[in-house]
Amino acid sequence: MGSVVWTHHRETGALAMFPPVGQALAALPHPRATVADAALRAITDDNYGWM
Structure with a gap:
């Protein structure tokens, strides 16, 4: 079962997210x-690890 966690937007690049928006969020100023x-x-x- 998953969980919801608040995190700083700069830390989202390394998270497994769907859709994979982490790198785009982390790049925001x-x-x-x-x-x-x-x-x-x-x-x-090739670019996404399906779970």
């Missing part, structure tokens, strides 16, 4: 930064 392009890269077997 601050948690409420404006995002011009919200498109994420395609999810494939």
Whole structure:
């Protein structure tokens, strides 16, 4: 069973998340930064570890 945990946005890059938004969140200058392009890269077997 999963759990919900609050964490700093800079720490999300290493987390297993779906959709895989962690690296995009970690790259933001601050948690409420404006995002011009919200498109994420395609999810494939080569770039995502399915659980």
